[in-house]
Amino acid sequence: MQAPTDLDAADPLAAYRDRFVGAETPLVYFDGNSLGRPLRATGPRLAAFVDQEWGGRLIRGWDERWFDLPRTLGDRLGEVCLGAAAGQVAIGDSTTVLLYKLMRAAVAARPGRTEIVLDRDQFPTDRYVADGVARECGLTLRWIEVDTNAGVTADQLAAVVGPQTALVVVNHVAYRSAYLADAPELTRIAHDAGALVLWDLCHSAGVVPTELDAWDVDLAVGCSYKYLNGGPGAPAFLYVAERLQDELTQPIQGWMGADDPFLMGPSYVPAPGIRRFLSGTPAIVGMLALADMVELIAEAGLDAVRAKSVGLTAYAVDVADALLAPAGVVLASPADPERRGGHVTLRHPLMRAATAALWERDVIPDYRDPDGLRIGLSPLSTSYAEVRAGLEAVADVLEEVPPLGG
Numbered sequence: 001m002q003a004p005t006d007l008d009a010a011d012p013l014a015a016y017r018d019r020f021v022g023a024e025t026p027l028v029y030f031d032g033n034s035l036g037r038p039l040r041a042t043g044p045r046l047a048a049f050v051d052q053e054w055g056g057r058l059i060r061g062w063d064e065r066w067f068d069l070p071r072t073l074g075d076r077l078g079e080v081c082l083g084a085a086a087g088q089v090a091i092g093d094s095t096t097v098l099l100y101k102l103m104r105a106a107v108a109a110r111p112g113r114t115e116i117v118l119d120r121d122q123f124p125t126d127r128y129v130a131d132g133v134a135r136e137c138g139l140t141l142r143w144i145e146v147d148t149n150a151g152v153t154a155d156q157l158a159a160v161v162g163p164q165t166a167l168v169v170v171n172h173v174a175y176r177s178a179y180l181a182d183a184p185e186l187t188r189i190a191h192d193a194g195a196l197v198l199w200d201l202c203h204s205a206g207v208v209p210t211e212l213d214a215w216d217v218d219l220a221v222g223c224s225y226k227y228l229n230g231g232p233g234a235p236a237f238l239y240v241a242e243r244l245q246d247e248l249t250q251p252i253q254g255w256m257g258a259d260d261p262f263l264m265g266p267s268y269v270p271a272p273g274i275r276r277f278l279s280g281t282p283a284i285v286g287m288l289a290l291a292d293m294v295e296l297i298a299e300a301g302l303d304a305v306r307a308k309s310v311g312l313t314a315y316a317v318d319v320a321d322a323l324l325a326p327a328g329v330v331l332a333s334p335a336d337p338e339r340r341g342g343h344v345t346l347r348h349p350l351m352r353a354a355t356a357a358l359w360e361r362d363v364i365p366d367y368r369d370p371d372g373l374r375i376g377l378s379p380l381s382t383s384y385a386e387v388r389a390g391l392e393a394v395a396d397v398l399e400e401v402p403p404l405g406g
């Protein structure tokens with residue numbers, strides 16, 4: 001195995017780490033897949049916004065820039081990270097709310113069809129929202145049982161879709177295992193059954209490239225505080241393919257999605273295009289850090305970010321094999337980097353206690369049932385030396401935590 005210092009020396013993106021707050025400390029951060037570190041540029045960006053735009057332009061800011069920001073920043077995110085041409089991505093709300101809006105829009109566009117297809121290991125909010133939509137609309141959830149070390153396969157999807165399927169919901173990268181679904185293939189299978197498909201990109205946006213237009217995706221959502229470093233609670237994004245926009249309507253019909261918001265007319269007429277998927281006043285302050293990160297990814301190149309991500313996860317798997325497998329730790333993520341997103345999950349019966357002990361030592365992974373230690377490796381802010389140091393700490397901690405029942 002190569003020395004981490006050699007891997008860092010050969011890493012063309014190594015210098016980007018210095019652009020993040022806290023990178024100079026010895027803390028090991030393995031949770032950039034849950035909450036990305038802030039960029040150093042973000043502090044001054046927020047201060048300048050308060051002084052100049054908010055404080056200086058006041059209400060004029062809406063006309064000058066803010067009103068269009070959900071769409072202009074959406075276009076840029078679509079171009080840099082999503083493979084989406086302009087006019088199809090908008091920023092706003094939370095992923096949960098956008099899931100609701102787009103699930104409702106999709107099932108309304110497939111009248112007479114009775115099922116929403118999803119898998120048992122999807123992120124909880126996706127399952128809960130689908131459950132609510134199914135109850136509201138009198139539909140049935142059709143569950144795919146998946147291996148929790150992996151995710152939905154083409155054969156599994158093909159076995160359950162049919163003329164009854166209104167919508168298929170898939171997490172592009174599984175939050176537990178990091179399994180990377182075959183998006184073009186699953187999209188084709190859903191379309192062959194006449195269904196629409198909604199991709200949740202929370203764990204891929206900013207780290208795994210997508211080609212939403214080329215893959216003929218209908219709908220997608222994702223959050224901006226994971227690999228897009230938008231900060232806690234930063235607004236989410238949605239994608240609606242242009243060919244569907246004027247056919248779909250969403251249930252939270254607020255004034256910002258109305259044809260002429262300032263007409264303030266007696267009834268709601270949806271705007272043409274992507275703006276009809278907006279609802280209320282957009283969270284401008286929450287978009288500023290995201291905008292900086294999208295530009296940083298543009299500078300580094302998303303393909304280079306993905307190449308480093310594959311390098312980091314492959315290295316983590318190698319180090320875990322050498323240091324942790326003898327202690328009984330097993331890989332609970334795909335071994336093939338082509339089928340793996342930006343994190344790896346390592347299982348051991350003591351991982352819950354180990355996670356608490358690691359946090360005390362300033363080594364910050366997270367824990368997911370059952371027995372899984374999630375090692376999230378945000379490519380631009382994580383070094384190979386950090387991976388090595390963190391996994392050495394895992395090995396130490398597993399020797400120290402009391403055995404179960406002991």
Ligand SMILES: *Cc1c(COP(=O)(O)O)cnc(C)c1O
Binds near residue numbers: 094125126171200203
């Ligand atoms: C993180 C995550 C979410 C989060 O939804 P919020 O509305 O931002 O809380 C949703 N779906 C997936 C797949 C996630 O990984």
